[in-house]
Amino acid sequence: MAHPLDRFEQMVEKLRQGNHRITPQRMAILKILSISDGHPSAEMVYDQIKQDFPSTSFATVYKTIALAKELGEILELEFSQDSNRYDGSKPYPHPHLICTHCKKIIDPTLESVNHLQDEITRETGFKVTNHRLDFYGICPDCQK
Amino acid sequence: MAHPLDRFEQMVEKLRQGNHRITPQRMAILKILSISDGHPSAEMVYDQIKQDFPSTSFATVYKTIALAKELGEILELEFSQDSNRYDGSKPYPHPHLICTHCKKIIDPTLESVNHLQDEITRETGFKVTNHRLDFYGICPDCQK
DNA sequence: TTGGCTGCAAATATTTTGCACTGGC
DNA sequence: GCCAGTGCAAAATATTTGCAGCCAA
Numbered sequence: 215m216a217h218p219l220d221r222f223e224q225m226v227e228k229l230r231q232g233n234h235r236i237t238p239q240r241m242a243i244l245k246i247l248s249i250s251d252g253h254p255s256a257e258m259v260y261d262q263i264k265q266d267f268p269s270t271s272f273a274t275v276y277k278t279i280a281l282a283k284e285l286g287e288i289l290e291l292e293f294s295q296d297s298n299r300y301d302g303s304k305p306y307p308h309p310h311l312i313c314t315h316c317k318k319i320i321d322p323t324l325e326s327v328n329h330l331q332d333e334i335t336r337e338t339g340f341k342v343t344n345h346r347l348d349f350y351g352i353c354p355d356c357q358k
Numbered sequence: 359m360a361h362p363l364d365r366f367e368q369m370v371e372k373l374r375q376g377n378h379r380i381t382p383q384r385m386a387i388l389k390i391l392s393i394s395d396g397h398p399s400a401e402m403v404y405d406q407i408k409q410d411f412p413s414t415s416f417a418t419v420y421k422t423i424a425l426a427k428e429l430g431e432i433l434e435l436e437f438s439q440d441s442n443r444y445d446g447s448k449p450y451p452h453p454h455l456i457c458t459h460c461k462k463i464i465d466p467t468l469e470s471v472n473h474l475q476d477e478i479t480r481e482t483g484f485k486v487t488n489h490r491l492d493f494y495g496i497c498p499d500c501q502k
Numbered sequence: 503t504t505g506g507c508t509g510c511a512a513a514t515a516t517t518t519t520g521c522a523c524t525g526g527c
Numbered sequence: 528g529c530c531a532g533t534g535c536a537a538a539a540t541a542t543t544t545g546c547a548g549c550c551a552a
Contacts (some may be wrong), residue, residue, distance in 0.1 A: 380527095
C-alpha cells in the first residue's frame with residue numbers, strides 16, 4: 215500500500231500525463247480522496263472541500279470524481295439507495311466490509327481473493343476486467 | 359437449485375405466512391421474478407406485467423419487490439447509474455457475471471466462495487450477514 | 503490567448519411516498 | 528365490511544448536463 219501523499223502525487227501526475235488542467239479545486243478534491251481512509255461519498259468530499267474552498271460546486275466534485283475514475287485512480291462503490299462511496303487510497307478491486315448500521319466501510323485483510331478473478335476468466339467465456347466483493351454486516355462498534 | 363415454479367409457490371407461501379394479501383398483481387410480479395433467469399430490473403418486470411395486466415403501476419411493482427426483498431425471497435443487485443436488478447431464482451448471496459456492454463447478468467458456477475463470509479466473520483470483529491460478489495467484464499457474445 | 507474548467511441551475515433517472523379508491527379475505 | 532393493496536401523481540434523492548464566465552497553461 216502506497217503512502218497517502220504518494221497517492222496524491224500519482225493522481226496529479228496522471229492529470230499531467232493526460233493533459234488535464236491542474237486546478238486548485240481538483241487538487242483539493244484529489245487530496246481528500248487520496249488521504250481519507252473512510253471511503254467518502256461525493257457529499258462528504260463536498261462538505262470537506264467547502265471548508266478550504268467554499269466556492270466549490272457539487273458539479274465540480276462529481277466531474278473530478280468522474281475524471282479520476284476514468285484515469286483509474288479511484289474505485290467507485292455503487293449503491294442505489296445510499297450514495298456512492300469512493301476509495302482513492304487503493305484504486306484496484308479489493309474486498310470491503312460495510313456496516314449496515316453506521317455505514318462505515320473498512321478494508322479487511324483477506325488473502326486468497328485475487329485469484330478469484332482469474333478463476334472466473336478461466337472457467338467462463340467472460341473476459342473479466344473488474345470485480346466487486348463486499349461484505350455487509352454489523353461492525354464491532356455497533357454491536358455494543 | 360429449486361425448480362422455478364417451486365420458487366413461485368414458496369414466495370406465495372411466504373405471503374400467506376406473513377398475512378399478506380395475494381393479489382393478481384403480486385402473483386404476476388412474483389411469477390416473473392421467480393421464473394426469469396435474466397436478473398430483470400424493475401422496468402423489465404413492469405414491461406412484462408403490462409402484457410398480462412395492463413393496469414399495473416410502477417409503484418406496485420416497486421412495492422411488491424420491496425415486500426419480496428423483506429421476506430428474503432429475492433436478491434437485489436444495487437447499481438447507481440443503471441437501475442437495480444433482481445434475482446428471484448436464487449435469493450441467497452452468490453456471484454454474478456455482469457457484462458458491461460450488453461448489461462446481461464449471469465450466474466457462473468463457482469465453488470469455494472461460500473466460505474468467504476465465514477472467513478471474514480472469523481478474522482474481523484464484523485458480524486457478517488450478507489455479501490456481494492460481482493465480476494465485471496465482456497461476455498462471450500459481446501466479444502464477437 | 504484560448505479552450506478546458508468551474509459554478510450555477512435545470513434536467514434526468516430511479517425509486518419512494520401520499521392519498522383516495524378498490525378488492526381480497 | 529374492513530383495511531391492506533393498488534394506481535396515479537407528486538416528491539425525494541443522486542447524479543448529470545448546458546452554458547456563461549473564468550483561469551491554467
